[in-house]
Structure formats: C-alpha cells, structure tokens
Amino acid sequence: METKSNNNEVLCEREQSISTFGRFTDHPGYRRMFAPNKLTIGIFLPIKFYTGHMEDLKDQADIVEMIDQRNFATVWVRDVPLFDPSFGDAGQVFDPFVYLAYLSARTKHVSLATGSSIFTLRHPLDLAKSASSIDVLSGGRLVLGIASGDRAIEFPAYGIDANQRDVRFRETVEFFRNLIRDQRPSIQSSLGQVKAGEMLPKPTIGDIPLIVTGSSRQSLDWIAEHSDGWLTYPEATADLSGPQRLSEKINAWREKIPGGIFKPHMTNEWIDLVEDADYPRTPLRGGYILRTGRKGLIQLLKEWQAIGVNHAALGIQFSSRPPAEVIQELAEEVLPFFPSHAGPNPLYTRW
Template sequence: AELAHRAEELGFSTLWFRDVPLRDSSFGDTGQVFDPWVYLGFIAARTSTIALGTASIAIPLRHPLHTAKAAASVDQLSDGRLLLGVATGDRPVEFPAFGVDPDQRGDVFRENLDIIRRAQRTSFEPLQWSRGLLAGADLIPKPTTNELPFFVTGNSRQSMEWIARESSGWMTYPRPPQAQQLFVESWRAAVREQAGETYKPFLQSLYIDLDAH
C-alpha cells in the first residue's frame, strides 16, 4: 500500500496486478500471492488517481459472471480506474485443477469474454453459452462506462486480426528492439484494417528491479 501511494505521488500512470491462482513450484516464479480482485479493492481504497490494471485475468479459469461482477465492482469503487487485461492462462497445473481442457482454452477465452462484455452492457437480456444460461436476472453493478477497456495478453490463442478488431489494445512481451518493431508495425497495420483510425495501444511488459543503493 505504501509503494502504491508512492507510485501515485510520483506520477506513475498505472499499477498492474497478476492473476496466478495456484503456486506451481516448477514454473519458475510464484506470481502474485493475493487474489487479484481482493488486492485491487485493497489498493483502490488507498489510492485516488492512479489507474489499476490486471495483467492479466485468466478468464478461462473463472466463471464469466463472477469476472464481470468483480471487474465492474472494482471499476465503480475506484471511480472508473480499472483497465482489464485478459489472458488464457499459461500454467499447466491450473487447467485440470479448474476443470478446463487446455486444448480448448482459446475457445473458452473467447466465449467467456463475450459473456463478460454482454453482461456488463445489457440489462435482463437472456445470455446463453456452452456452460450456462442467464435468464430472468441482471448482473449488477454495471461499469462506469458502456464497456470496460480490455487488453488481450499475448495471442491468447486468437488471431491478431481478431485482437485488433475486438480489444482496446494488445499487451505483449519483451523482445529485442528490432523484432519488437516488427510486431508494432504488424499491430498498427491490423488495427488500421480492422478498426480504421481508432487508436489501440501496443503494451509491453517490463520488469524493473528497484535497489535502495
């Protein structure tokens, strides 16, 4: 909480929160210890202006209505500061634990994301998908905007054209500068083709170790 407050004072734009539900000792890093939605609520209450981003919610591992409600709740309670990064998940131990076929996670990702978006922007509209039916009820709260800005992480088993058309932006991984430039150019071309002049950012994760000395 102190670091979050300090980052806000120094003018950083966003704090990012990971979604790593299980510790896999063979994976190489622990990830984030706290549940992202609980952690976001905790930090939201101790900051006031800095944006709060998820990098990223593994939506095939979560029920889409729970995800939709949690995201809209954080967005409302933080006065519209949530940026929703979404992904398929990448730790092999997680998929059997949550009953998800890893070979189908791209399809589950796309379907769950569709339900999240529709549940947040409609009221009492019946929604049916392969694992559920919402009828005669409404999901509340709704987000502060018509739709939360969401950013696809990696390819999430989707085509670049789909990401350029459907998402608010693309979040990818560090690469050597010349290779990354090619990805940036490909992304901008896909956005022009799929979304015209709409601005959709290219985001790159980067770890920085802070040393007191």
C-alpha cells in the same frame, strides 16, 4: 463571446477525444494510461518476490501509495491461482480482484490494471461482478488485462481442458461484455444461459477496457478486432534489435484494426536499475532481466515510444536496491519524460 469561444473549444476537444478513444473517452483509468504517439509508465507488482514467507510482501501497499503520489500511470497486479514451485513465480500471491479493491482504497489517481486476469479459468459472471465492482469502487480506474493462461497445473484443478482454452477464452470475452454492457442481457453460451436478470453494478461508463496479453491463442485478426489494446513481450531490450522486431509486430497488428482507430500497445520489462546513471543496458538471465542506469532506461523507453508503444509496465522485483529508492529515482529522473496523461478525474468514490 469569449465564453462561447471557450465552449466551442471544449466541444471540439470533446469530439476529437471521442473520435480517438471511442467508448473509453470518459474512462479515467484508460485515459490516464493511453494516448496516440505517447508512452506512460506503470509498475508491476509484486515489489518483491514471494520466497516462502508473507513477510516478503510487507509494506508493499505503502509503496503503491508512493507510486500513486508520484504520479505514475498504473499499478499492475498478476493473477496466479496456484503457485507451481517448478514455475518459480507466485505472482503477488493475493487474489487480483481482492487486492485491487484494497489498493483502490489506498490510492486516489493511479490506474489499476490486471496483468493478466486468466479468463479461461473463471466463469464470466464472476469476472464481470468482480471487475465492475472494482471499477465502480475506484471511480473508473480499472483496466483489465486478460489472458488464456500458461500454467499447466491450473487447468485440471479447475476441471478445464487446456487444449480448448482458445475457444473458452473467446466465449468468456463475449459473455463478459454482454453482461456488463446490456441492461437485460440475453445470453446463450456453452458457459451458461442468462434469460432474465441484470448484473450489478454496471461499470462507471458502461464498459471496461479489455487488453489481450500475448496471443492468448487467438489470431492477430481476432485480437485487432475484439481487444481494446494489446500487451506483448518486448523482445530484446539491450539494443535496437528488439525494438525493431517489436515495431514489426505492432505495425502488423495495427494494420488489421478495423477502421484504423486508435488502440494502445503495451509492453513490459523486469529491470535492475543501478545507481550509476551511465551503466549500459545489460541483459541478465538470458535477457529476462535488464540491468541498466537511468539513461539507458530512458533511451529504451524513447525507442519504444517511437515505434508505437503506448505504455511500459516495469517490474522491479529483481532490483538490487530498496524499492522505495528505485521508485523515487524513476519518479524524479524518468517519469518527467513520459508523464501520465491528464484526463477525466476518477468518478464518485464515496461509497
């Protein structure tokens, strides 16, 4: 009788999980990051900015291993095909898919996310092949943040009309999903035609979460219907005014989600976490960076959680302290308030 009761409890939990998480119930990366009314923490790469020398990125993967071991939810990598010196930010330099493949071999549990893959600049077949490969190699840990791009020099380099990137973005999403979901896809698109053949490997659970970044030049209705989550900028973070505005944005989006199903919201902030735990939340560079002690950061994260943010991606590139020291403090003093979720373990990875 006890065994039957336990089995019934497992079945009930499974049914509740399916109703909440939909097609991503068994996706290890998605489930580690997201749950209703809860917030988890991830770390944005690079740990240090590229300043003209590859030595700037030395030992970054060792820090990523530390992030994994300390039980953070996610590491995020950026997608910057061409460095524009006038833009002033080269991202983490490495191709996001190549680098995530490398990091997947260096880690065991942490989710691997792009923030964000520029879907307008690459063919959906190449995107699907790379993303599915990483998802399988990592045991289902890939969460794909996607965007339409905002660096002007990249579009002519790819021979793409920047003014049409809203249309290309939508077409790429549709093409991508047909490739990874269907055994024998039949696709007619301005981006190409698929009449026979199958894209391999298929993702671990047959799908990959697509998280739309910003507006990506799409309507709120489109994002609510076609995304698997939404990543937006945080508004001001030094006081309650920003979280209040962010709350309005999140509520307006969630009201448009068909069927009222759960879809996660994410935001991010670049922080300079100082040693003084009581140091007040202080905006730097016009609010682009937040300098704070850990108590101020915890309060901000609690404010975000209260308004429906489900994941916070923190960048520490501007930190005045050594990266390992910041990660250690976050792990010991902040992460216990916002633990990563227990979910499916990464699937078979002994490739």
